[in-house]
Amino acid sequence: MRIILFGPPGAGKGTQALILSEKYGIPHISTGDMFRQAVKDHTAMGLEAREYMDKGELVPDVVTISIVHDRLILEDCTTKGFVLDGFPRTIEQAKALDRMLDEINEPLDAVIQIDVDAEILIRRLSGRWTCTNCGALFNTHYNRSKQDGVCDQCGGPLFQRDDDKEETIRNRVNVYEQRTKAVIDFYSSHQLLIPIDGDQKIEKVTETIAEALR
Ligand code: ADP
Numbered sequence: 090m091r092i093i094l095f096g097p098p099g100a101g102k103g104t105q106a107l108i109l110s111e112k113y114g115i116p117h118i119s120t121g122d123m124f125r126q127a128v129k130d131h132t133a134m135g136l137e138a139r140e141y142m143d144k145g146e147l148v149p150d151v152v153t154i155s156i157v158h159d160r161l162i163l164e165d166c167t168t169k170g171f172v173l174d175g176f177p178r179t180i181e182q183a184k185a186l187d188r189m190l191d192e193i194n195e196p197l198d199a200v201i202q203i204d205v206d207a208e209i210l211i212r213r214l215s216g217r218w219t220c221t222n223c224g225a226l227f228n229t230h231y232n233r234s235k236q237d238g239v240c241d242q243c244g245g246p247l248f249q250r251d252d253d254k255e256e257t258i259r260n261r262v263n264v265y266e267q268r269t270k271a272v273i274d275f276y277s278s279h280q281l282l283i284p285i286d287g288d289q290k291i292e293k294v295t296e297t298i299a300e301a302l303r
Pocket residue numbers: 097098099103120121122124141142143145146147148149153174175176177178179182252261
């Protein structure tokens with residue numbers, strides 16, 4: 090299965106991608122996670138990406154397209170498919186993805202568009218906590234971990250992302266409106282788009298997606 094989870098920051102892409110990746114046994118590819126790993130590893134690419142991430146801007150297309158390309162041609166993706174989380178975020182990226190999938194002869198099955206209102210996004214992002222160890226997501230307003238600062242799944246320590254501060258959050262939501270939203274039109278003309286109401290309980294969103302994919 091080859092699917093894209095599309096939506097604004099805070100829509101629940103990462104949360105749903107983790108669940109779907111497990112459910113369908115497909116690799117979870119998150120460009121945000123890849124960039125954060127590169128920053129942690131102090132690679133040249135990480136250093137460059139960080140400048141944009143800190144401001145809530147998009148990392149340039151050439152860099153982003155190249156890391157996704159290098160990942161999609163690996164065997165687990167060519168045999169099992171993937172759930173893409175946070176890519177594509179520009180029309181250029183969407184076009185490049187089309188070319189990559191043509192190259193490996195693997196068309197997309199669906200683009201799940203998760204809709205959530207801007208005010209809720211800001212509240213979700215400001216309350217987001219992530220597990221350092223397994224990547225599980227929690228939220229101080231919506232789904233708290235049982236013990237503050239500790240992951241329910243693996244007991245690892247939770248952290249708050251540097252770019253989840255009020256000012257950067259607002260910029261990311263603006264960047265979504267100005268640059269990323271246009272990708273919806275690109276996919277609707279391909280008849281691949283499945284809009285989903287993201288303002289429901291996490292399990293309900295998963296159910297709605299699974300039904301749509303059936
Ligand atoms: P969120 O989960 O809040 O949507 P991500 O973890 O997907 O955020 O991305 C974090 C940051 O990484 C983005 O603000 C951006 O700087 C960079 N980034 C991630 N994916 C892309 C992409 N496809 N194109 C450009 N920049 C990206």
